[in-house]
Amino acid sequence: MLNLPPYPTVLKxxxxxxxxxxxxxxxxxxxxxxxxxxxxxxxxxxxxxERFIHAxxxxxxxxxxxxxxxxxxxxxxxxTFGVFATRRPLDQIxxxxxxxxxPVRIVGFMPGVSSPGGPSHQAIDDVALMRALPNMTVVxxxxxxxxxxxxxxxxxxxxxVYLRLKRGEIPIxxxxxxxxxxxxxxxxxxxxxxxIFASGMMLSSAMSxxxxxxxVGVSVGVVNVPVIKPLDRATIIETATRARAVVTAENHxxxxxxxxxxxxxxxxxxxxxxxxRVGLADTFAEGAQSAAWLFKKYGLSTQDVVDAAWRVLERxxxxxxxxxxxxxxxxxxxx
Amino acid sequence: xxxxxxxxxxxxxxxxxxxxxxxxAPHGFGYxxxxxxxxxxxxxxxxxxxxxGIDELVVSPGHYIIVAYAAGPELGLLSEESLTSYGHxxxxxxxxxxxxxxxxxITGGSLGQGLSSAVGLALAAQLRHDTTRRVFALLSDxxxxxxxxxxxxxxxxxxxxxxxxxLLDANDSQVDGPVSTITTLExxxxxxxxxxxxxxxxxxxxxxxxxIAMADALEQTRPAIVIARTSTSHGLACLPEGADGxxxxxxxxxxxxxxxxLENRRA
Numbered sequence: 001m002l003n004l005p006p007y008p009t010v011l012k013x014x015x016x017x018x019x020x021x022x023x024x025x026x027x028x029x030x031x032x033x034x035x036x037x038x039x040x041x042x043x044x045x046x047x048x049x050e051r052f053i054h055a056x057x058x059x060x061x062x063x064x065x066x067x068x069x070x071x072x073x074x075x076x077x078x079x080t081f082g083v084f085a086t087r088r089p090l091d092q093i094x095x096x097x098x099x100x101x102x103p104v105r106i107v108g109f110m111p112g113v114s115s116p117g118g119p120s121h122q123a124i125d126d127v128a129l130m131r132a133l134p135n136m137t138v139v140x141x142x143x144x145x146x147x148x149x150x151x152x153x154x155x156x157x158x159x160x161v162y163l164r165l166k167r168g169e170i171p172i173x174x175x176x177x178x179x180x181x182x183x184x185x186x187x188x189x190x191x192x193x194x195x196i197f198a199s200g201m202m203l204s205s206a207m208s209x210x211x212x213x214x215x216v217g218v219s220v221g222v223v224n225v226p227v228i229k230p231l232d233r234a235t236i237i238e239t240a241t242r243a244r245a246v247v248t249a250e251n252h253x254x255x256x257x258x259x260x261x262x263x264x265x266x267x268x269x270x271x272x273x274x275x276x277r278v279g280l281a282d283t284f285a286e287g288a289q290s291a292a293w294l295f296k297k298y299g300l301s302t303q304d305v306v307d308a309a310w311r312v313l314e315r316x317x318x319x320x321x322x323x324x325x326x327x328x329x330x331x332x333x334x335x
Numbered sequence: 336x337x338x339x340x341x342x343x344x345x346x347x348x349x350x351x352x353x354x355x356x357x358x359x360a361p362h363g364f365g366y367x368x369x370x371x372x373x374x375x376x377x378x379x380x381x382x383x384x385x386x387x388g389i390d391e392l393v394v395s396p397g398h399y400i401i402v403a404y405a406a407g408p409e410l411g412l413l414s415e416e417s418l419t420s421y422g423h424x425x426x427x428x429x430x431x432x433x434x435x436x437x438x439x440x441i442t443g444g445s446l447g448q449g450l451s452s453a454v455g456l457a458l459a460a461q462l463r464h465d466t467t468r469r470v471f472a473l474l475s476d477x478x479x480x481x482x483x484x485x486x487x488x489x490x491x492x493x494x495x496x497x498x499x500x501x502l503l504d505a506n507d508s509q510v511d512g513p514v515s516t517i518t519t520l521e522x523x524x525x526x527x528x529x530x531x532x533x534x535x536x537x538x539x540x541x542x543x544x545x546x547i548a549m550a551d552a553l554e555q556t557r558p559a560i561v562i563a564r565t566s567t568s569h570g571l572a573c574l575p576e577g578a579d580g581x582x583x584x585x586x587x588x589x590x591x592x593x594x595x596x597l598e599n600r601r602a
């Protein structure tokens with residue numbers, strides 16, 4: 001069964017889980033790039049001031065230092081917005097973290113067009129940049145339940161990890177029995193007309209879109225792919241083989257992220273399935289007061305996922321309309 | 336400093352030069368100028384300050400790794416014969432330092448990052464309340480054009496990393512020519528002082544001056560920088576006028592002349 005929006009939300013699930021982890025693990029350090037409250041690590045700063053390091057607005061230095069700290073047995077978690085965590089210090093991540101294969105955890109908040117702060121603040125290429133680096137693990141989780149588990153799961157990855165997190169109110173989509181895995185993608189719903197692979201904030205859109213399609217008789221598979229690298233190829237091959245067509249949905253450029261990763265698997269396996277990628281269509285996103293407006297303008301709404309599935313299946317006529325979900329304060333629904 | 340000790344340090348510097356000539360010789364070109372300019376700075380560091388197994392060394396510009404390799408045998412970290420593999424296919428002794436480079440703790444070819452790495456090592460010691468370990472970071476003056484160096488300089492002073500010493504080879508050389516013709520770094524010492532560092536501006540081929548500066552730098556409770564004013568042709572009179580200090584070409588008779596000059600002086 002699909003658990004549909006609206007979802008209850010929580011604040012600071014990452015910050016809380018991170019503090020909990022730090023209580024168990026003395027070697028964990030917390031580095032902040034002048035966005036302490038925004039990245040939920042004010043909680044860490046309060047409890048472990050001696051392990052909290054203000055790096056200031058100096059991301060290049062912050063990343064290179066984190067690499068050296070990791071060489072000396074610490075596990076540094078580095079925090080800022082996704083753009084400043086990846087795009088800006090890319091060469092430092094390559095040379096001081098990824099190439100030496102060090103256990104630095106780069107935590108980037110505010111993915112894709114979830115920020116109306118303009119292209120300078122929108123991490124639309126962070127997954128692509130991090131995925132291109134040898135040794136890097138790339139994680140883009142969907143909800144608070146996964147965040148709590150992902151924080152623990154990434155602690156002991158021997159190499160570097162990029163963790164991409166939504167900022168602010170975080171939906172709870174999965175119940176406590178849900179198991180996040182670094183190794184396995186998660187089949188949320190079985191279906192054999194079309195399968196939708198989704199990551200991060202687009203998972204709830206995919207689930208909602210699937211329901212709209214199921215309501216008119218389309219059988220839709222939904223696969224949650226929180227770990228974009230290393231990619232769980234087996235689950236992608238298995239679910240795509242059962243379906244006639246494939247849709248990917250990501251809050252990111254369609255170039256270099258989940259959509260590209262899935263396309264590579266399909267091509268390499270010789271799986272002749274038509275593919276539609278929902279995401280930013282090779283464009284920067286401008287002109288918004290709200291994130292919701294951007295999701296619509298740039299084709300990342302639930303309706304866009306429905307339309308993509310409808311078209312890729314070459315169904316005649318109009319695609320079904322995705323419902324407009326009322327979201328009371330404190331709850332979350334995808335656009 | 337007595338003249339015997341001075342002579343010892345000068346001979347140590349010339350040994351670094353001699354080994355660098357021999358490493359570069361089979362290739363006919365290479366990063367010899369970096370060894371020629373930093374020879375006294377590194378000889379004094381290794382002989383009077385750096386304690387293998389206790390202290391940590393970062394060579395920020397990976398091109399300078401040749402001088403660390405050259406010191407490897409005396410530090411007990413590298414065999415003399417392994418130096419012959421320098422720069423050859425399949426060798427761990429790559430001409431631009433990598434993760435597999437011996438002798439150093441951290442190096443790299445993308446400039447301007449080494450000071451941040453050294454700051455990370457110094458911060459690791461500070462977090463562990465380790466007051467014994469020191470971190471030395473060799474930087475070049477051209478690197479000071481990279482903004483990250485100044486991010487690291489601010490952070491190090493803010494955290495009071497007195498266990499950190501920067502060895503700056505100010506040889507006024509970068510790929511496009513003399514640094515001073517490309518950008519104005521001066522006043523280098525005042526810049527670092529204004530960032531909260533102890534700065535020592537010395538003749539980088541004067542072992543006595545380097546030794547005095549180093550001793551003072553080690554006593555500081557704030558980060559310190561020894562600015563060694565040097566030349567990429569120092570110590571090899573046989574080099575032709577105007578040789579490209581960043582990437583010296585040396586072959587045939589010139590190699591023989593260089594080896595003879597250095598061996599004579601060391602005799």
